Each structure stands twice: as C-alpha cells, then as structure tokens.
Amino acid sequence: MRHAYKKMFSPTRVRAYLVLLALVLVAACDSDKEDGGLKFRADTDATPHRGVFGIVNTIVDSPLISVAYRTTSTFVGDKGIAQLSYAEATRFPIVSSEYNLVVSYPDPGGDAVVLLEYTEDNGNPIEVTIDDERILVLTGTIEEPIGYIIEAVEYQNGLDVPRDGTFLVTDPEVHFTHAVPSHAEKTLDFYFTQGEVDLVTLEPSVTLAYTESSEVTSVLPGGDNRIYVTPSGDPTTILYDSGEFILTTNLRILFVASQYFGPGGNGLKIHGIDQQALSFIYEDLPIAWRVANFIGDVSEVDVFIGDTTNGPIVSQVGSGEFSEFVVQEETTLPFLVAQTNFPDDLLFKRDLFIEPGSTVTLYVAGFESNEANDNERAIVAFSALEETRPVTGANQLRLVHGAPSGEPMDIYLLVPGQTVSDSDPVFPDVTLGSVPSVSFAPGDYDLVAISTGNLSEVFGPSRIRLKSKVNYTLLFSDAPGGGLPVDMSLLEAPTN
Incomplete structure (x- = not known):
C-alpha cells in the first residue's frame, strides 16, 4: 500500500524556519545585561x-x-x-x-x-x-x-532577594586564609576575639599553613571584634593585632593574611574581603613620616609635635631638603613647623591623620613673607603617600610642584626624537602643592616643563634615564634663596 506523505519541509519552508530561529537567537542574545x-x-x-x-x-x-x-x-x-x-x-x-x-x-x-x-x-x-x-x-x-x-x-543574607519570599537577618560569617609569602614556611594561629584578651588562656580559632583556608563560621555582630595572628603554638608572640572593629549582620568576610610593606610590623597584615578589600583603622601598626622644606625664603625649619616645649622632633631641614623618616605609634599628629631657632614664631600648624602602616611625606611650601598680601605668610602644606611596595614592570614617577615662584606647568616626558608639539603632557596643569604620579617604562626621556598659561618654556629639555626597579620623585623648587629660575631635582628610591 502506498502512502501519500505531505512534503512539510520544502526549501522555502526550511528557509522560513531558519529565519525564525535566527530571530529567536538574536532575541536571546539581546537579553544579556551589563x-x-x-x-x-x-x-x-x-x-x-x-x-x-x-x-x-x-x-x-x-x-x-x-x-x-x-x-x-x-x-x-x-x-x-x-x-x-x-x-x-x-x-x-x-x-x-x-x-x-x-x-x-x-x-x-x-x-x-x-x-x-x-x-x-x-x-x-x-x-x-x-x-x-x-x-x-x-x-x-x-x-x-x-x-x-x-x-x-553561597552566603544567603537578609539583604538578598530571598527565594522563599521571607527576609532574614543573619549573623555575620567569617573565614580565614594564609597568603603571606614571607611566612610561607610558617604555620600561623589566628584568634578571633571580642576585645583585648590574654591569648595564653585561649585556643586559636584556626591554625593555617601557607595557602590554606578555614571553614566559614558564624560570629556575633558587634563593635569589639579583634583579630590576632601569632606563630603556631606561641601565643605570646603577636605578629599582628587588628585593633577593634565592627561587624554587622548580613555580612560574610574573608580575612586574608597578606604581605605587609610598611614601617615596623612583622611582615604581615590582615585585609578583610567582602565586596572589596578593607583596612582596619585601629590596627596596631606604626606610621612613618618625614617633612620636606620648600618654603622659598626660609633656609631651615624645625618640626615639632603637639607643642614646642620639648624641642623639635626633626631640626634644621634645609631649603629643598627632606628630613629623615620618623616612626611613631600615634596616627593623628599635630604638626608645628617653625624657622630654626625661632620656635615661638610658627610658620605652619596642622593636625594630620596618617593611616596605620602608612609612610607619608609632608611638604611645606610658599613664602614666610608675602609682600603682595601685606606681608602675611603664604605657607601651604600637602602630604603624599609613599609607595613602599616593589611593583614589577610598573615603576612610579611622582612629580612634586614645590616652587612657590613657579606658575602652573605642563610636564612632558618625551621619548628622544619626540617634540612637545606632537605629544601630550604626562602631568598637565601642575600647580603648587600638586603631587601626581604615573607609571613608566624604563628608558631615556627628555623632560620638558612648559608654562600652562603662556606656553613659554620653564625647564628643559633635560635628558633623564629612568631605570627598572626604582621609584622616582621629580622635584620642582625655587632657586636657592627663593625666586626664579625654577630648579629641578630627580630623587631615586630603589624598590627592593
């Protein structure tokens, strides 16, 4: 018996189905979202x-x-x-x-x-x-x-849209990992506590070798949480103390022990990772600071903390010079700057907060005598965080405009053969107190500074060589004793 089959997929019908399928696929792709x-x-x-x-x-x-x-x-x-x-x-x-x-x-x-x-x-x-x-x-x-x-x-917290329609308030959760290369051969004890405690009386919350991590644990919310890290089995040797910090509900944090590059310390610190890396503002780490004198008409300055009765912390910082770094435990410092041998005649006063573990340079610039404003002093100060971590393939060049007599400038870093006319400034419109920075590739460069306002040449071209594994500070200052022409210095700081 012969059956008559209907020809359902003619070439025309196949093409129609393919077009329809393509439209469906396009619609599906359009459902993506950023x-x-x-x-x-x-x-x-x-x-x-x-x-x-x-x-x-x-x-x-x-x-x-x-x-x-x-x-x-x-x-x-x-x-x-x-x-x-x-x-x-x-x-x-x-x-x-x-x-x-x-x-x-x-x-x-x-x-x-x-x-x-x-x-x-x-x-x-x-x-x-x-x-x-x-x-x-x-x-x-x-x-x-x-x-x-x-x-x-996955952490299901009360801030997420719940799948069962019920919003929950959940306790914070924490876990830990050891990612400190300088302690790779050591096992570390982690203590999660409420407030300051005697670790000898406690068992560690977790003990981890390098690249190990702990299970997730629920903890109570509150504001007196604290993390200590010690060598395994030695609770009397505290390698790190986070200070007290707050944990709220509906939160999971991974506490990462990582390398520390700042002053003092024991080569490690903790970062709290939620949606981003967080720091602890009360952690037990010192700070380091120094002062740079760019006051155009003051040859030497002394620096005091708090008041002048106990003498300067650093003294006789010459014009265009830096003091040595000072390491201190306090993080909020009332800086006083006076001309050397005249402690009661303050040039500058400011309270400066420095984040624990940071290294900072405080620049003071301007003029002790400002004739344009009835001899009122025109002293400005600005601080810059120093990079103390070595960075492979991304050395840092920082510019410091500390020339009170200098106008706003455009700074060019030209590959030999380039000209200002066919290049963009690396540091555009740099004014007194500016401390911008940029990463650079090692090599030879021609340094040129052009006045932003009238396009006249302020400095250069001057050939400089930037080497790998070195961070540089490019300083513009007044001529010795103040005034023009602007002087330039290039300072090196090896990164390892």
Missing part, C-alpha cells in the same frame, strides 16, 4: 542557576592585573574581565558552569604576560556550581605566582 562592567546573562527561570565567584589579588609585586574568564560552553554562561591592583578584590554572581580563566599583566610595552591559566586545555577549568561560592586567591610573586581556590556555600 552589571558593573561584567556581563551577566539574564535568567529566564524563576530560580537563577547561579553561584558566586570572587578574586583576591595579594601577589606581592603585582602591578594592575587582568583576570579574563569565559565559560567552556559556547551556549550558556558568562564572560568578562576583572582588573585588580594589590590587595584589591572583587566578588559577583555568575552563571553556574565551568570557566576558562587567564590571569595576566601588561609588560612595559603593553603586551599581556600570562601569569596563571585555568583552562580546559590545561585540564583545570574552574567550576562554579549552583548556590556555591568560589574565591580565587592570588599570592606569591610575579616570578612565581600561586593561585588557589577557596570553596564555600
């Missing part, structure tokens, strides 16, 4: 198939790094790029899937140098599963980078 620079696919299910992914950068000599991720599947998932400096972190929801991930940084020529790869080709893609959290911690050095994954159940 969120904070990272691309997330809009879910069509009532319950999103998502987990949470985080990245923490504690590579000790890290420049700005890029972390590119993309699902191994070509049909579903997320892709994006996160950029992080040292001690920075990011955390975001992501479609549950396997991901290829590449960590890189730019060399001085701008080309990407791959540090770590987690890919199908290498047999180690990163899997993010539904309702789980994965945090990639980066540590080690650029020469020998290390990455490891911390796994935890």
Whole structure:
C-alpha cells in the first residue's frame, strides 16, 4: 500500500524556519545585561542557576592585573574581565558552569604576560556550581605566582532577594586564609576575639599553613571584634593585632593574611574581603613620616609635635631638603613647623591623620613673607603617600610642584626624537602643592616643563634615564634663596 506523505519541509519552508530561529537567537542574545562592567546573562527561570565567584589579588609585586574568564560552553554562561591592583578584590554572581580563566599583566610595552591559566586545555577549568561560592586567591610573586581556590556555600543574607519570599537577618560569617609569602614556611594561629584578651588562656580559632583556608563560621555582630595572628603554638608572640572593629549582620568576610610593606610590623597584615578589600583603622601598626622644606625664603625649619616645649622632633631641614623618616605609634599628629631657632614664631600648624602602616611625606611650601598680601605668610602644606611596595614592570614617577615662584606647568616626558608639539603632557596643569604620579617604562626621556598659561618654556629639555626597579620623585623648587629660575631635582628610591 502506498502512502501519500505531505512534503512539510520544502526549501522555502526550511528557509522560513531558519529565519525564525535566527530571530529567536538574536532575541536571546539581546537579553544579556551589563552589571558593573561584567556581563551577566539574564535568567529566564524563576530560580537563577547561579553561584558566586570572587578574586583576591595579594601577589606581592603585582602591578594592575587582568583576570579574563569565559565559560567552556559556547551556549550558556558568562564572560568578562576583572582588573585588580594589590590587595584589591572583587566578588559577583555568575552563571553556574565551568570557566576558562587567564590571569595576566601588561609588560612595559603593553603586551599581556600570562601569569596563571585555568583552562580546559590545561585540564583545570574552574567550576562554579549552583548556590556555591568560589574565591580565587592570588599570592606569591610575579616570578612565581600561586593561585588557589577557596570553596564555600553561597552566603544567603537578609539583604538578598530571598527565594522563599521571607527576609532574614543573619549573623555575620567569617573565614580565614594564609597568603603571606614571607611566612610561607610558617604555620600561623589566628584568634578571633571580642576585645583585648590574654591569648595564653585561649585556643586559636584556626591554625593555617601557607595557602590554606578555614571553614566559614558564624560570629556575633558587634563593635569589639579583634583579630590576632601569632606563630603556631606561641601565643605570646603577636605578629599582628587588628585593633577593634565592627561587624554587622548580613555580612560574610574573608580575612586574608597578606604581605605587609610598611614601617615596623612583622611582615604581615590582615585585609578583610567582602565586596572589596578593607583596612582596619585601629590596627596596631606604626606610621612613618618625614617633612620636606620648600618654603622659598626660609633656609631651615624645625618640626615639632603637639607643642614646642620639648624641642623639635626633626631640626634644621634645609631649603629643598627632606628630613629623615620618623616612626611613631600615634596616627593623628599635630604638626608645628617653625624657622630654626625661632620656635615661638610658627610658620605652619596642622593636625594630620596618617593611616596605620602608612609612610607619608609632608611638604611645606610658599613664602614666610608675602609682600603682595601685606606681608602675611603664604605657607601651604600637602602630604603624599609613599609607595613602599616593589611593583614589577610598573615603576612610579611622582612629580612634586614645590616652587612657590613657579606658575602652573605642563610636564612632558618625551621619548628622544619626540617634540612637545606632537605629544601630550604626562602631568598637565601642575600647580603648587600638586603631587601626581604615573607609571613608566624604563628608558631615556627628555623632560620638558612648559608654562600652562603662556606656553613659554620653564625647564628643559633635560635628558633623564629612568631605570627598572626604582621609584622616582621629580622635584620642582625655587632657586636657592627663593625666586626664579625654577630648579629641578630627580630623587631615586630603589624598590627592593
């Protein structure tokens, strides 16, 4: 028996179906949405198939790094790029899937140098599963980078849109990881306490070797929390004390022990990672400060703290010179600056807060006598945070405009053969008190300073050589004794 079959898929009908399918696919692609620079696919299910992914950068000599991720599947998932400096972190929801991930940084020529790869080709893609959290911690050095994954159940807090329709208030949760390369051979004890305590009477909250992490633990909210770190089994030797800090409800924090580069200390500190890297304002770390004298008509200054009765902390800082660094435990300092041998005739007074663990230079500039304003003093002060961490491939050039007689300037750093007319200033419109900085590639440069207002040449061209593994400070000051022409000095500070 012969059956008559209807020809359902003629060439014309097939083309129509293909066009319809293409329109559906385009509509699906258009459902993607942007969120904070990272691309997330809009879910069509009532319950999103998502987990949470985080990245923490504690590579000790890290420049700005890029972390590119993309699902191994070509049909579903997320892709994006996160950029992080040292001690920075990011955390975001992501479609549950396997991901290829590449960590890189730019060399001085701008080309990407791959540090770590987690890919199908290498047999180690990163899997993010539904309702789980994965945090990639980066540590080690650029020469020998290390990455490891911390796994935890996704934190469901009362600030999220609840899946069962009930909003909850949840206690804060904490966990810890040891990512301190200088203590890589040591096991560390972590104590999470309420207030100042005698550690000898307590068991450590967790003991961790390098690149190990703890389980997530619920703690009570409040304002007297404190973290201590000691060598394993030695509670009398405190390597780090966070000082008291507040934890609120609906919060999970990863406490990362990482390398410390500031004054004093024991080579480590804690960063609290929630949505970003956080610091502790009461942590037990000293500060370091120095003073630079750019007062045009004062040959030497003395610096006092609090009052002048006990004598200067630093004395006889000459014009255009820096004092030695002073390390102190106090973080809020009332600075007094006076001309040497005239302590009762103050030139400048200011209370300055310096964040624990920081190194700062306080610049004082201007004139002791300002004839244009009936001899009223025109002293200004500005501070600059000093970079004490070595950074591979990203050395720092800082400019300090400390010339009271100088006009606003455009500063050019020209590759030999370039001219001002075919280049943009590295530091545009620099005024008295400005302390901008920029990363540079090692090499020879021609330094030129041009008056912003009338385009006349203020300084240069002067050939300078910038070397790798050195940070530089470019100082513009008045001529000795004050006034023009503007003088320039280039100071070097090796980074290791």
